Amino acid sequence: MGRVQGKVAFITGAARGQGRSHAVRLAQEGADIIAVDVCRDIDTVPYDGATEADLEQTVKEVEALDRRIVARQADVRDLASLQSAVDEGLAQFEHIDIVCANAGIGSFAPALELTEETWQDVVDINLTGVWKTVKATAPSMVERGQGGSIILTSSIAGLIAFPHLAHYTAAKHGVTGLMRALAVELAPHHIRVNSVHPTTVDTPMVANEAIWGLFLGGVQGATREQAAEGMKALNAMPVPWVESVDISNAVLYLASDESRYVTGSTTVIDAGAMQPFKLPHPA
Template structure:
């Protein structure tokens, strides 16, 4: 999949993950699907799960079972096995059961990509307890629910790689996303702690910190209203506006494969000495100087 002008896709390495099994959450569409496909193209069998519905406080459409089935079809078209189910990342028992089933059916679990997430745009004084809780439950507790049962299996084998999807908001704030920013700071802390605790078992734990990515999570009517003050902006307007997030020339919202490239690398042997790292995948966003959105002069 090609990106914008000047972008160069990373080449696939067909044997990079040969003989391995990878679990990806939030994989019905977008970034999660691309991660699953990238790992499959490089030799891994895949297990995927997704809520396949919109969380109660979501401001954009949820994924569907049909989209999850399409992920399965695309993985199998690469000649790889794919185990899939509708599972809520907030349900510890359900996720644990799915992980155990994957290991029973495939015999192993080598890689976990805890990718399921939710963002909503709500000024802090208008934020409801339900909105706060749902973002925290999916983005933080959902990661715990995904990695803990996986780690039980990895510890037995003394091998494994976990990549958690965080955000540039793990290290910087954002307007009207205080709950989301808090959740991504928490994920960064969890990554470092897991890397410390499970390094002696030869398990690596890292996180990726994407900038804005061109998926439904970032490109939807609510976010368009936040950016433009209206929700009917065109695709061209959205891409033009998101160039302001990035340093690299002519780079709008990132294509989802850009995140999958880095996740695959982190899971591979080339990154075998990397753990506890937070890797920005942001086209230089974090080197941009900040500015005051609403300066006061009185």
């Protein structure tokens, strides 16, 4: 216990999924939390967005661990709203040590069939929103002069290509490049910047009928059970997806002093999905 004791973590997309998991996992190890989420649907996304009730549940789970939390609605596309959340967090906790730029969305279509709005929403949230999160949080870390850790959520789609996900793949590759540039720029301030690259994770972004159908080759009305069987082909290990806590454990390592000299790295949690040659799983 106590691997991030006394630290404060700013987390976007914190109402559910990986964001909530990161908040809880870091709180378990002693961190206080500043949690933000847009808490509404995005029109171009084929699944429901997080809600205010979801964000309230994150608050309850962090407080149940006897840690403090400031939770605010904020859209990562809106720098002013992010800055307001940062200012409220700093007023409460006085410093930020860890940033998890986690907020993201997913949608799909062939590249030439993507609407302009669909492309723009993914790039604005998944890439520009990550930059805005860092822009809002990092200056206070630099000014404080005590270093820190910034963790950007990319994807295996930030390292390899996926069809029907050109906008998502482009944005996540952008996050990887942004991470590398920030790692160089912030290293003199002892601020480390790394990215995490999950395979499919069992969160609402993946656990919905539209995405199940995509990974099953366009099956209409796909069930979770069908998807679980079919999506095993994505990973070298015989699992269809990983759990949010698997990513949170990597985030915890990168947030802690255990990784004090790790920066500019791509941490992959992929169940072997990026291995180019995979044997068929035994029956």
